[in-house]
Amino acid sequence: MQDSSRRGFMGKAFGAVAAVGALGSLVAMKSSWDPLPSVKEAGFTTLDMSIYEEGVMVTEKWRGKPIFVLKKSASTMEKEKGNAAAEARNIKVGDSNFMVAIGLCTHLGCIPAFRADSNDFKCACHGGEFTASGLVQKVPPPRGFDIPPFKIEGNKLVLGEVGPEFKKMKDTGITL
Amino acid sequence: MAHFTKATSVKDWLNQRLAVDKVEKVMASEYWIPKNINFLWAMGMVLLITFSLLLCSGIFLLMYYVPTVEGAFYSVNYTIMREVGFGWLWRHIHGVAASVVFLIMYIHMFTGIYYGSYKKGREMIWLSGMLLFIAFSTEAFSGYMLPWGQMSYWAGMVITNLFAGGSLHADGLVEWIRGDYVPAQAFLGRFFMLHVVLVPVAILGLIGLHFAALRIPHVNNQDGEEIDFEAESKKYLAGDKAGSKVMRFANDFLSKDMMVVGIYLLFFFYLVFYNYGFAMDPVNFDPADGLKTPAHIYPEWYFLWSYEILRPFPIDTGLVLFGLAQGIFVALPFLDRSPNAVPASRRGLFKIWFWAMLCNMILLTSMGKLPPEGIFSQIGLVSAILFVVLWVLLPIITTFEKKL
Amino acid sequence: MKNKEPLILAIVVIFTLVTYYLVEPYAHHVMHKHVESQDFKYTDLPAITKIGNATNGKELVANAGCTGCHSISKEGIAAPMDAVASAGAYGVNPPDLSEMGAILDANFLASLIKNPAHALKVEHKFDAAKGQMHPMISFYGMGGDIDQEIADMVSYLQSIAVSPSEVTPAMAFENACGRCHAVGYEKWTQIGTKPAFKHEKDSLAFDIKVLEYQDSLKVYMGKLPPDLSMYIRSRSQEYIETFVENPQNHLAGTAMPRVGVTADSMDKIIEYMLDSGDTKRHERESVGMKVMIYLLVFAIFAFLWKKQVWKDLH
Numbered sequence: 001m002q003d004s005s006r007r008g009f010m011g012k013a014f015g016a017v018a019a020v021g022a023l024g025s026l027v028a029m030k031s032s033w034d035p036l037p038s039v040k041e042a043g044f045t046t047l048d049m050s051i052y053e054e055g056v057m058v059t060e061k062w063r064g065k066p067i068f069v070l071k072k073s074a075s076t077m078e079k080e081k082g083n084a085a086a087e088a089r090n091i092k093v094g095d096s097n098f099m100v101a102i103g104l105c106t107h108l109g110c111i112p113a114f115r116a117d118s119n120d121f122k123c124a125c126h127g128g129e130f131t132a133s134g135l136v137q138k139v140p141p142p143r144g145f146d147i148p149p150f151k152i153e154g155n156k157l158v159l160g161e162v163g164p165e166f167k168k169m170k171d172t173g174i175t176l
Numbered sequence: 177m178a179h180f181t182k183a184t185s186v187k188d189w190l191n192q193r194l195a196v197d198k199v200e201k202v203m204a205s206e207y208w209i210p211k212n213i214n215f216l217w218a219m220g221m222v223l224l225i226t227f228s229l230l231l232c233s234g235i236f237l238l239m240y241y242v243p244t245v246e247g248a249f250y251s252v253n254y255t256i257m258r259e260v261g262f263g264w265l266w267r268h269i270h271g272v273a274a275s276v277v278f279l280i281m282y283i284h285m286f287t288g289i290y291y292g293s294y295k296k297g298r299e300m301i302w303l304s305g306m307l308l309f310i311a312f313s314t315e316a317f318s319g320y321m322l323p324w325g326q327m328s329y330w331a332g333m334v335i336t337n338l339f340a341g342g343s344l345h346a347d348g349l350v351e352w353i354r355g356d357y358v359p360a361q362a363f364l365g366r367f368f369m370l371h372v373v374l375v376p377v378a379i380l381g382l383i384g385l386h387f388a389a390l391r392i393p394h395v396n397n398q399d400g401e402e403i404d405f406e407a408e409s410k411k412y413l414a415g416d417k418a419g420s421k422v423m424r425f426a427n428d429f430l431s432k433d434m435m436v437v438g439i440y441l442l443f444f445f446y447l448v449f450y451n452y453g454f455a456m457d458p459v460n461f462d463p464a465d466g467l468k469t470p471a472h473i474y475p476e477w478y479f480l481w482s483y484e485i486l487r488p489f490p491i492d493t494g495l496v497l498f499g500l501a502q503g504i505f506v507a508l509p510f511l512d513r514s515p516n517a518v519p520a521s522r523r524g525l526f527k528i529w530f531w532a533m534l535c536n537m538i539l540l541t542s543m544g545k546l547p548p549e550g551i552f553s554q555i556g557l558v559s560a561i562l563f564v565v566l567w568v569l570l571p572i573i574t575t576f577e578k579k580l
Numbered sequence: 581m582k583n584k585e586p587l588i589l590a591i592v593v594i595f596t597l598v599t600y601y602l603v604e605p606y607a608h609h610v611m612h613k614h615v616e617s618q619d620f621k622y623t624d625l626p627a628i629t630k631i632g633n634a635t636n637g638k639e640l641v642a643n644a645g646c647t648g649c650h651s652i653s654k655e656g657i658a659a660p661m662d663a664v665a666s667a668g669a670y671g672v673n674p675p676d677l678s679e680m681g682a683i684l685d686a687n688f689l690a691s692l693i694k695n696p697a698h699a700l701k702v703e704h705k706f707d708a709a710k711g712q713m714h715p716m717i718s719f720y721g722m723g724g725d726i727d728q729e730i731a732d733m734v735s736y737l738q739s740i741a742v743s744p745s746e747v748t749p750a751m752a753f754e755n756a757c758g759r760c761h762a763v764g765y766e767k768w769t770q771i772g773t774k775p776a777f778k779h780e781k782d783s784l785a786f787d788i789k790v791l792e793y794q795d796s797l798k799v800y801m802g803k804l805p806p807d808l809s810m811y812i813r814s815r816s817q818e819y820i821e822t823f824v825e826n827p828q829n830h831l832a833g834t835a836m837p838r839v840g841v842t843a844d845s846m847d848k849i850i851e852y853m854l855d856s857g858d859t860k861r862h863e864r865e866s867v868g869m870k871v872m873i874y875l876l877v878f879a880i881f882a883f884l885w886k887k888q889v890w891k892d893l894h
């Protein structure tokens with residue numbers, strides 16, 4: 001009697017040891033699917049902000065994603081005056097104001113196209129629209145364009161590094 | 177220890193070691209099939225043949241396919257399509273079969289739903305079948321990534337983004353799945369592995385399970401009749417072939433299977449040679465470009481209905497309903513509360529439910545491809561809501577169904 | 581018992597066809613704008629009214645300065661600069677004129693000589709009023725009747741070119757499309773077919789020349805025109821034809837000019853693109869026929885076998 005319960009216990013104990021091994025191998029498998037260090041390291045881009053022209057949307061690249069850079073004209077700034085949501089998204093480098101954002105629709109990640117005549121963005125996939133500041137103008141996108149982590153260094157913008165201006169935006173929930 | 181005697185023939189030699197006679201009886205000549213079934217019961221064999229075509233053509237494609245972001249498009253469109261002898265044929269067979277296999281699966285599924293073939297001991301057949309459907313969906317999606325054209329890239333982008341879970345914003349999970357911030361080499365490599373090793377192995381195992389699940393409850397029939405297989409098979413073996421309600425799988429039913437297969441292959445190869453466009457989207461003949469979204473992004477036709485359930489809603493609601501739509505068919509045997517395992521034509525409200533569901537899914541499928549504008553958005557929204565409503569109604573109407 | 585199988589088959593077929601119709605022809609009809617072809621008649625351009633004289637035309641071409649930019653290799657007139665330098669100067673290499681008389685429509689050619697930006701439909705890019713000049717200078721006449729002069733020049737270009745029936749697919753493509761579009765699968769680059777080099781150094785030197793050419797082209801066109809290797813499959817034949825006939829119809833504001841090919845030349849261009857992107861189409865058709873015949877036999881034998889086996893079952 002005692003013998004058979006002991007055998008039952010050993011069976012369970014063996015099962016537990018085997019389960020530990022299986023779990024351990026899962027850790028290895030999980031990390032094999034992680035992005036490689038070289039992929040992560042390639043994640044910084046420096047932009048010279050003095051070269052952009054007002055009202056001309058330029059697409060840069062950061063971590064394989066398109067980055068929209070739009071230098072705002074005085075008239076756009078005037079129009080946005082009082083619109084706190086739009087103003088909070090401004091990135092001021094030197095005397096100029098920029099919209100810098102990840103150029104992917106926050107719905108499902110397509111690249112919206114800039115429409116110069118109406119000064120806004122339209123996504124071809126599901127019809128979402130964004131303003132020149134990157135705010136949602138028409139659903140389905142759940143929120144405005146995400147802003148990439150950035151740090152202002154003189155006339156330059158380093159994407160991928162977190163500066164105080166970005167930290168503030170993140171803390172106040174302007175971007176994720 | 178088993179006792180072996182000197183073999184009198186090759187067959188005897190094999191019989192002593194592998195019991196081939198016994199196996200042949202179990203698998204073919206004494207595997208009893210009801211006689212009152214129609215050609216829809218041959219869809220299993222049609223699927224098996226289609227899967228064999230996929231496996232065979234896939235093996236030849238694998239020899240020249242290069243799973244790198246630089247080389248994939250060229251290896252498919254130049255090496256395989258222009259250089260490899262009959263490479264174009266393997267590719268067209270593979271592409272068309274990947275699409276047609278879903279058409280046959282849907283016919284197979286709706287046959288099961290119509291005749292109640294997921295009830296009274298046949299639940300495991302349904303469940304293993306649904307697992308096969310999920311495995312084939314994974315196989316189709318991972319395979320679609322491999323030519324690394326525009327649709328591969330952007331479908332990969334959109335579908336992996338679903339794992340961010342909307343407001344949960346689980347970007348880490350998405351990046352983990354991709355192995356990069358965007359679909360790139362790591363992404364292509366792992367989907368290549370899934371497509372040629374892991375998922376096919378799973379499919380082979382599941383096909384075994386699906387067949388095994390069929391053994392004990394036997395095949396259903398078109399009249400919902402409960403057949404005493406033991407008695408009927410005795411009658412058959414005693415010589416009353418015409419009077420028995422059952423027949424052998426081989427060669428009796430197999431000959432009918434092959435007749436259906438013959439007609440199916442005519443249809444299939446007509447598509448391969450003369451009408452392959454529906455299975456090989458033109459957009460995917462443009463090489464992948466991460467900085468240029470195609471004007472219209474849509475999945476292959478067999479995913480459209482569930483895509484359309486995602487599309488008309490705000491992201492979180494859409495994702496929840498999309499997740500529900502993926503899983504809900506699995507639960508069919510438990511949501512159908514009626515004790516009647518008979519054709520839908522004899523089940524009152526369920527008959528209406530069946531045709532409404534079928535038509536609604538076709539409507540969802542077509543709206544899923546059309547641009548989400550104007551009237552199409554509204555029809556899509558109504559169909560998506562109807563889909564949910566139909567599933568909510570199912571347990572209610574079947575609970576009140578009269579026992580036949 | 582009544583045989584229900586024909587009814588079931590009809591239901592399966594009808595539902596399948598309805599789904600197919602909605603997902604394929606109908607959805608594509610909604611998604612893609614339909615543009616009617618004008619059969620490459622270029623009716624918006626005036627027709628040539630004068631009868632041209634090739635001998636006069638030859639003199640006019642020599643004196644009007646055409647050969648300051650264009651080569652006419654058939655007549656032994658070489659280009660003043662190589663392709664890369666020409667692209668550097670003009671944005672794109674000006675074409676050799678040897679076969680243009682056969683490839684381009686005569687009325688188009690006449691309008692092109694008179695007002696390139698108008699004939700090419702790129703006036704949105706080259707607006708003379710804003711000082712944006714097209715690199716090809718308009719012909720203002722040599723003192724005589726300008727329409728007669730242009731008719732003579734067109735007639736000269738037609739006289740040196742091969743007859744329209746002798747235009748080959750490669751000739752049509754290379755002259756009409758090949759200075760902007762590469763076709764990698766046919767080894768075609770914007771500066772010509774890439775030869776098989778013995779030394780890697782020479783091969784790389786050729787590639788550098790192509791890249792330099794492409795840099796100029798990028799500036800000229802706004803972006804690098806795409807490689808057309810697989811275009812016959814990524815765009816339909818109908819789309820390519822109506823697009824070439826008038827690019828603005830499909831893509832308003834595109835930098836791609838109307839090239840003014842004749843309907844015959846368009847067929848040749850399509851053939852070239854089919855050779856690149858659908859190389860095995862003839863094999864597909866012949867094998868397809870054989871396989872279909874075999875499968876018919878297969879189905880008949882399967883049917884006869886079934887009939888024999890089932891004789892005892894009823």
